[in-house]
Amino acid sequence: MTSSPTRAQTWLDLPADTGFGLANLPYGVYSTPGTGPRTGVAIGDRVLDLAAATGDDVHATGTLNAFMARGPRSWTALRAQLTDWFTDPVHRGAIEPHLVPRGQVTMHLPIEVADYVDFYSSQHHAENLGRMFRPDSAALTPNWKHLPIGYHGRAGTVQVSGTSVVRPCGQRKAPTDDAPTFGPSQRLDIEAEVGFVVGVGSDLGTAVPVGRFTEHVFGVCLVNDWSARDLQSWEYVPLGPFLGKSFLTSVAPWVVPLAALEAARVTPPPRDVALLPYLDDSDQPWGLDIRMEIRLNGELISCPPFADMYWTPAQQLAHMTVNGASLRTGDLYASGTVSGPGEDQRGSFIELSWGGKEPLTLADGTTRTFLDDGDVVTITATAPGADGTRMAFGEVTGRIEPAR
Ligand code: MN
Numbered sequence: 001m002t003s004s005p006t007r008a009q010t011w012l013d014l015p016a017d018t019g020f021g022l023a024n025l026p027y028g029v030y031s032t033p034g035t036g037p038r039t040g041v042a043i044g045d046r047v048l049d050l051a052a053a054t055g056d057d058v059h060a061t062g063t064l065n066a067f068m069a070r071g072p073r074s075w076t077a078l079r080a081q082l083t084d085w086f087t088d089p090v091h092r093g094a095i096e097p098h099l100v101p102r103g104q105v106t107m108h109l110p111i112e113v114a115d116y117v118d119f120y121s122s123q124h125h126a127e128n129l130g131r132m133f134r135p136d137s138a139a140l141t142p143n144w145k146h147l148p149i150g151y152h153g154r155a156g157t158v159q160v161s162g163t164s165v166v167r168p169c170g171q172r173k174a175p176t177d178d179a180p181t182f183g184p185s186q187r188l189d190i191e192a193e194v195g196f197v198v199g200v201g202s203d204l205g206t207a208v209p210v211g212r213f214t215e216h217v218f219g220v221c222l223v224n225d226w227s228a229r230d231l232q233s234w235e236y237v238p239l240g241p242f243l244g245k246s247f248l249t250s251v252a253p254w255v256v257p258l259a260a261l262e263a264a265r266v267t268p269p270p271r272d273v274a275l276l277p278y279l280d281d282s283d284q285p286w287g288l289d290i291r292m293e294i295r296l297n298g299e300l301i302s303c304p305p306f307a308d309m310y311w312t313p314a315q316q317l318a319h320m321t322v323n324g325a326s327l328r329t330g331d332l333y334a335s336g337t338v339s340g341p342g343e344d345q346r347g348s349f350i351e352l353s354w355g356g357k358e359p360l361t362l363a364d365g366t367t368r369t370f371l372d373d374g375d376v377v378t379i380t381a382t383a384p385g386a387d388g389t390r391m392a393f394g395e396v397t398g399r400i401e402p403a404r
Pocket of ligand 1: 118119191193225336337
């Protein structure tokens with residue numbers, strides 16, 4: 001016999017099937033017409049004003065950075081405090097006045113982003129792109145199963161969900177063109193990803209091993225790494241992505257604490273080459289059963305499974321620092337496009353439309369290869385919570401605006 005997980009009782013009247021129950025308690029930064037940007041915790045359809053509830057000014061700074069920098073003991077203590085407040089009715093009178101309906105708040109970028117790194121850790125995504133771009137070679141490059149491939153991105157253009165996506169202009173040259181041309185991207189795409197937020201920095205010259213992941217990483221947020229494929233394919237050899245990616249990266253406003261994800265941990269797919277010792281994660285795997293959904297203009301078009309990712313965030317962190325590169329509070333690193341084996345599990349339009357050759361037909365009868373002006377893309381996700389509920393990650397959304 002198995003016992004079903006018990007759900008802690010709360011005095012709050014939570015909506016049925018809320019993704020923001022007691023098991024989740026994600027952090028964000030919000031404002032209202034009457035209050036400046038401050039830290040909030042989502043619970044049901046409301047937000048707890050943490051600055052007011054705790055009396056701690058660290059939650060009135062307008063970013064999570066100063067709180068994250070305090071480290072895991074503080075993170076654990078506040079999470080325990082929140083759980084106590086929301087479960088023991090004795091606290092209702094003191095806490096309830098600091099709950100604000102989420103419909104009344106404006107969400108802001110939750111962290112001041114220090115450095116931004118983007119990986120390429122889905123084998124299915126890497127193989128799909130390899131097959132499209134290098135049809136005469138092996139789908140994976142020789143290094144792919146030996147190290148998590150990544151690049152350093154542009155921290156200053158990471159913005160909160162809802163920020164308009166102005167179609168980027170740049171150079172593009174198709175293989176059949178004689179010369180490059182300049183103009184608005186004609187192959188504007190998404191990359192559905194999961195991001196990891198560093199709370200505690202590290203010393204220059206000192207690597208952070210796989211086993212120290214939870215001492216440095218605070219939480220998880222959804223990421224859309226908007227990508228201009230025509231700009232990217234012309235510029236990327238030999239130094240990697242540049243202007244085809246740096247015009248905008250969108251993140252969800254809610255950071256789900258790593259502590260909320262214990263029940264979502266899974267073993268990553270089997271590795272079929274031996275890993276160098278610094279990447280060995282066999283005694284503490286950090287695969288995560290996060291199920292993502294991508295909607296175009298409200299229509300569900302793909303469900304990428306994060307559990308299929310070949311490289312875990314703990315391995316990515318170890319690799320990113322193995323040369324002695326230091327971490328800073330507010331560093332953000334993203335997983336790379338999440339794609340599963342199925343055609344309805346692909347995390348980008350370049351895969352969903354197979355390089356533009358197989359357009360998607362939408363419910364309204366229109367077709368898409370890449371994004372049109374006016375299109376709205378929304379990425380959401382859920383993961384199992386410790387109490388048997390499914391936790392939500394909020395959403396990362398953006399509307400394509402015409403080139404300027
Ligand atoms: Mn990416």
